[in-house]
Amino acid sequence: MYARRPVYPVPQVRRLLPACAICILLIILVSTAGSFGELSASISYRATASTGQFPRKIWQTWKVDPLGFEERDLSVARTWTAKNPEYRYEVLTDQNDVQYVETHFGPSGFNRLDIIYMYKSLRLKIIKADLLRYLVMYVEGGVYTDIDVEALKPIHRFIPQRYSEKQIDMVIGVEIDQPEFNNHTILGKKSQSFCQWTFMCKPRLPVMMVLINNILRWLNQVAIDQKVPISEIQLGFDEVISGTGPSAFTKALLSYMSGKEQVGVNWDYFHNLVESKLVGGVLVLTVEAFAAGQGHSDSGNHNAKNALVKHHYHASNWPTAHPRYNHPVYGEVEKCNWDVECVKAWDYNKAVFDALSQEEQLAQIALKDQTESEDISFPGPIS
Known part of the structure; x- marks a missing residue:
């Protein structure tokens, strides 16, 4: 003899339908998005597309x-x-x-x-x-x-x-x-x-x-x-x-x-x-x-x-960890903070330095190191 199937009252079935629909929707969304992180991003994108608002x-x-x-x-x-x-x-x-x-x-x-x-x-x-x-x-x-x-x-x-x-x-x-x-x-x-x-x-x-x-x-x-x-x-x-x-x-x-x-x-x-x-x-x-x-x-x-x-x-x-160009005598031009006259002076001084012989350049560097160790401002050539 076959067992009789249980019969649920119609109102109870109706109450289950919304929950089932939500579960199915979530399964579809998750399978589409791949993960809850991706789901969140997907929802954010769709919301922006529909409302025009920034997330x-x-x-x-x-x-x-x-x-x-x-x-x-x-x-x-x-x-x-x-x-x-x-x-x-x-x-x-x-x-x-x-x-x-x-x-x-x-x-x-x-x-x-x-x-x-x-x-x-x-x-x-x-x-x-x-x-x-x-x-x-x-x-x-x-x-x-x-x-x-x-x-x-x-x-x-x-x-x-x-x-x-x-x-x-x-x-x-x-x-x-x-x-x-x-x-x-x-x-x-x-x-x-x-x-x-x-x-x-x-x-x-x-x-x-x-x-x-x-x-x-x-x-x-x-x-x-x-x-x-x-x-x-x-x-x-x-x-x-x-x-x-x-x-x-x-x-x-x-x-x-x-x-x-x-x-x-x-x-x-x-x-x-x-x-x-x-x-x-x-x-x-x-x-x-x-x-x-x-x-x-x-x-x-x-x-x-x-x-x-x-x-x-x-x-x-x-x-x-990623240093700027630092001239051995005149340092970083960025320290001028975009001041026109300061940058001009730095450029001029660098050009003068570049025109020196290697021996003269080394002497300039040594003088700069010495004045720094003695806490004296290095004058150098000026424009």
């Missing part, structure tokens, strides 16, 4: 998670959550960064194994830090800001009221606006740049992937030129700036804006910028917004109405 998310990267922050870093980080309580906040660390990259760029994500290989091979911390911010912003968007950057104003102030958020794909600010040094052998490539210690963008923005691909090609070429694996490449200060830093960031963005506007967009568009400008979906803020108080580029001060963040630079010690 309400603040990203930082650091050695440790917020529970391990020193008081110095904690007090600065708190300014972001205090001024933006409606935003989620996340820090990627030296312990979980690889997992993030593998999740989103592995076979269940964008399937870019070359990106994973490059990221895991790199040993230069500043290069990894630059690359990671671009990877995160491509995947999820939101606001990226360095660990030593303080929020002075809430994020909604990043976009002036005259603009609609739907019009804008990215918000950046000018960092260095000194085009008169464009042809300088050392300062030239750094004289016109956007700030990348704080910026905001929507997810899956093509310019971010272009920038990432540019970096991968450059690093591979560096390894070839130096005849070493990626893990052993060595870079100077200017190579970092032009390879992954502000110069690389700026170059990619100018090219992107040119493509969107179908006209050549160069630095003339942003020189002496007195108010924000929207070009090709990229909102460019004045230097005062993200880079106030630098002492150059007409950057104003942090008390100004349009100053949005304050960079404290206490985490910016990477140049010790």
